[in-house]
Amino acid sequence: MMNKLFEKPIGLMTFFYLIVFLSVVGLGLYFIANNNAIVQNTFPPKLTDTLGVVKELDIIDPKISAAVDMNNFRNPDQATLDKGKQLYSTVCAACHGPEGKGDGPAGIALNPKPRNFHDQEGWKNGRKLSELFLTLQKGIPTTGMPGYDYMPVVDRAAIIGFIRTFMSAPPVDSDEELAKLDQTYGLSAGIKQSGQIPISSALTLLIADNSSQELKISSALQKVSDPANESQFALFASVIGNYRSALTSVLNTPESLENLQNFQSVIFANAGSNGFNASVLRLSSAEVSTLYTLIKTVLS
Template identity: 35%
Template sequence: MQDMKDKEIEINFRNVLRTPVRWFGIIYPYFIAAFVFIGLIYIHKLDIIHTNETPPVLKDTTEVIEDLTPVKGEVSVGIDLVTIKKPSEKQIQKGEELYIANCAVCHGEQGNGDGPGGIALQPKPRNYHESEGWKNGNSFSQIFKTLQEGIPKTGMTSYDFLSVEDRLDIIHYMKTITPELPGVTESEIKDMDQTYSLSAGRKVPSQIPVSMAVVKLADESKSDKDNVKKIIEHIKNNPNEPGYDIFNTIAVNKMKAVSTLLKSQIWRGGANEFLNFVITNRQSGFKPDIMLLSKDDLSILYNYLSGLIKVNQTI
């Protein structure tokens, strides 16, 4: 009888080994007990647990960033088209400096497309010595087009931030390290001049520091507010002027209406232009009822407001 019980125990133990779920049933109570024990220890030690009292490291915001320098706008001298076909040594030397600074990192110093910056690019940078596969072509004007516009969906970005002279000089230098490139023709130069106005020069916009621009905008904003107040004061002091009653009836926000008109020249072409301007600017400060004004009343209102602007400019 005892042998039978021992055999049953042995069989049951083997079944446990064969069934992982039964193993979980055996260790589950021990797991719960361990979890409760750890929790009790944690609760007991809560009074000695401290938060990190180290102050955060804040970024230094006292660093002085150099602002833009003022530049007066001008019209640059146009390109001498003769130099496109016959560049000077100075142009080629400058082109080399620009090429090394902007192009060599991807295209390589000798134009083989083996620069370190092009290793991860797909498609790979252009090898100037290969005549096939140029997206825009490898003529002088086509290379200039690539520098001007870049090539979408590639690592070749636009270099229009460089001056026209600089881009031309880069191409002049490229031709010295890549004699395989075709020469530039007279008709090609003529077409480039018509397309890019090379000989006409270009306008260089004025540039002011950001700090100066902020001050200027603040001054203009203050000036606009002063002008609005001046006109509103004029309206209050002159209730007998023609158009006064119409304006007070049709303006839902007089300050907003005057401010909107001061900021634009579009409406000053006549009564119809004025009406169209107000209708298309829903936040103009006027009621929609302005569309119901008679032609005569609209004309009176327009003349009245035009006069207010002139008063503002002369007072």
């Protein structure tokens, strides 16, 4: 048969094109059949879940950081300078050097080099009190000079007083400049900082709070539904439709158990929807008082 085909080239071509045609159709069908696997990414992309990461908070006591005495900021007394020196040696000297010459060991590799406080020229923010404060508040971005906005303002004021002793005749702020600084950063007012606890502790506290309430309610429910106590709680049963919501609404309004009057206004306020029946409104004051004592006892 092959020989015959070779004798008739047209037949050979037909045979050849037929094979090409069939392979194209075959590939095409294969492609369509596997379309999903080819077009869609069947493997889930590997992304890190940044939303699920819980960064735990530190415990911070609420505090008002001590206020700065603006006169002492302008003309620091010896005690302030001593404190400033001590803070400077622990916080700044590693970079700026013990004598403020910008030659501390941690500053060697930095570019630009830590400021030599004895230099008169080349300051970015400047040597005035307000300018130095700004440097400590914000740092010098894109350099090795960090911001110290978390440091209590009195401490920063003391450090500033101390580093100015390295400078000969540092420029003086105008009254307006100092007043503006004081106003912007609340120096003489002190800065209020609210407290903070870790989220996990907060949750534990919330749950503990709820579960102690749940304990109270379930023990109260047990007492009032005990058949042995039926006569004692007859009044209770007659005015309360839903024990659980009635007890919860009383517990959730702590002042309702402080005195009879509060109790009465709390249970009357939403009678019908707070677990109490509307019939509670028809109780005599003696009955309200009995109910008050009953509820107080079962919830204690």
